[in-house]
Amino acid sequence: MTTDYSRGLLLGATAADTTQSGLLKRLENTRVHVTAEPAVPAVAVALTILIGNLRRLPITISLDPTGLDEVTIDVLTEIALGIDPDKPIELTAVPAGLSIHLGPHPPPSAAISAAPDGHGVRLRRAGASYPALRASGTGLGSMMAAATLTAEIFKTIMGLKSGAYRRLDRLDFCPVTLTAEPGAVTTTITELPSLALVGAGAVGTAIAATLDVLGTVGQIIVVDPETYDAPNVTTYSLGNGTDARNQIPKVDLLARELTRAGRFDVLPLKGAAQDLITGIDQGHLRWPAVVLSGVDSINARHETQRIHADLTLDGSTGGHAGTTLALHEALPTGPCLRCYYPPRTTPAVPSAETLLHQRTGLSLSRIAKGDSLLIQADLDALPSTSRALLRPHLGKPVCGLSNLLALSPSATDGYRPSAAFVAQQAASLVIGALIARTTAKAVSPSRHIEYDARFGPNEAMADDRKPRPGCDCQTDQGLIQQIRRRRAAP
Ligand SMILES: [Zn+2]
Known part of the structure; x- marks a missing residue:
C-alpha cells in the first residue's frame, strides 16, 4: 500500500498557492537532516514527535545517530517505517539539505533549532543565540518544540510566497502562560481531573x-x-x-x-x-x-x-x-461552545453555488450568471490551485461546474x-x-x-x-x- 500524502499536500499546496503535483515533486527532492542533544531533558521525546511529523511529508530524512542509544534509534526507525515503509530514515552524521537541530547547542550547520524549556519552546534560526534554559523541559515542552520546529521547516521547504508566512528568527513561547517566558512556570498536574x-x-x-x-x-x-x-x-x-x-x-x-x-x-x-x-x-x-x-x-x-x-x-x-x-x-455558565459557535442561521447544507464558490473562489455573482461560458478571464484572478481545477472546463457553462467537479457537501467535508x-x-x-x-x-x-x-x-x-x-x-x-x-x- 502506498502512503497517502493527499491531505498534507492539499494543505501545503493551498498554503503555497501551487499545484499538489508540483509540490509533491518539490518535496520528493527535499532532504532534511536532523541532529539532537538527547541528554537535554525532553529532547528525546521531542525527537520522536519530530521524526513522526517529518515522515508525514514525502521528503528524504537523514538522522545523525551521534549520542543516540540503540533503543532510541530503533524506536525512531519504527515510527518512520510505520508511516511510510518505502521511505526509511537514513542514518548519517554528514549534513545535507536543510539541517535542523533539537537542543540549545545547535551545530554551525543547523539552519533552525528548538529546545523545550519548561512547558514551552525556544526556537532559533542560525545566528540567533539561546539564553540559559530556565527549567527542565516537560512533555508539553517536547510537543511544543517539535510542533513549532516542524512549522518552521514547513515554511522553509514548501516554497510559500512572501506575505503568506512569517519567518521566525526566534520564538520564545509558553502555552500555559501564553507569555514569551517559557520555563517561568513549571507547575504540572500530578493527577488529572476525570x-x-x-x-x-x-x-x-x-x-x-x-x-x-x-x-x-x-x-x-x-x-x-x-x-x-x-x-x-x-x-x-x-x-x-x-x-x-x-x-x-x-x-x-x-x-x-x-x-x-x-x-x-x-x-x-x-x-x-x-x-x-x-x-x-x-x-x-x-x-x-x-x-x-x-x-x-x-x-x-x-x-x-x-x-x-x-x-x-x-x-x-x-x-x-x-x-x-x-x-x-x-x-x-458561559461562555459555552454555543457562545463561540452560534447556531447557523443559514441552511446547514450549503447550496451547490456556495460549494462551487468555496471550492474554486469564483464569485457568487459570477456563478449566478450560470448560462454564460467559463472563459480565461474568469480564471485570471483565482489562486493557481483553482485555475488548475477549472482550466479543463473552459468553454463550458458555469451552471454545470458543480456536477463536473463532483461537488457535494459530503465530498468537501471529507477532504479537508x-x-x-x-x-x-x-x-x-x-x-x-x-x-x-x-x-x-x-x-x-x-x-x-x-x-x-x-x-x-x-x-x-x-x-x-x-x-x-x-x-x-x-x-x-x-x-x-x-x-x-x-x-x-x-
Ligand atoms: Zn453560551
Missing part, C-alpha cells in the same frame, strides 16, 4: 499524544464514532499504516497508546458525545469534570457542550489552508487540508489551558486563542470572552444547573 476526550481526529490524537508524554496519571473516556483510515496516517499524531489496514476504531487506537505506559485508565466509547451523555444519565458512565474537545463540526461542539462539564476545552484547526488553529475555553503539526499546536494550547486552569489559584476569564501556524503565536492571538447574550447557557441557566446537580449525584 477527563473525557471527545473526537479522536487530528486534534484528538494530538491531545492524546500530549497527555501521553506529560507524565501524569488519570482516568479518561475517549469518544469517537469512526475507524482509522489511510489518509489519517499522515495527518494524525498517532497510528500507522497497519492501523489503517486493520481499520482500527479510533478510540481503540487512543486506548492502546494511552495505556502503553500504564499511567492512564482509558475507557473507549465508539460513538458520539450524545452516547456519552446517555451513558452518564443512565448511570453506567462517569460524568467527567473536564471535557477536551477535538470534534470538527458546529453540531458536534454543541452536543459536546451538553455534557455540561465544569470545563470544556475545545481545540480546532481550520481556515483556507487548514493552518489556522484555535482554543476555546468554555464553562457551563490537514497536518499533524498544526493540530499539535492546537493540542498544546488545550493542554496548556488544562494545566493553567487546574493548577492556578486565580482562574482567569475564559480565553479564545487563535493564530495561523504559518505566522506563529503572537501578541494579538488571545482575547477574553464573555457569554453571548441570549445564548442557551444564559437563558437556561436553571435547567443546566439542575442537570449538573443530577449528574453529580452519586
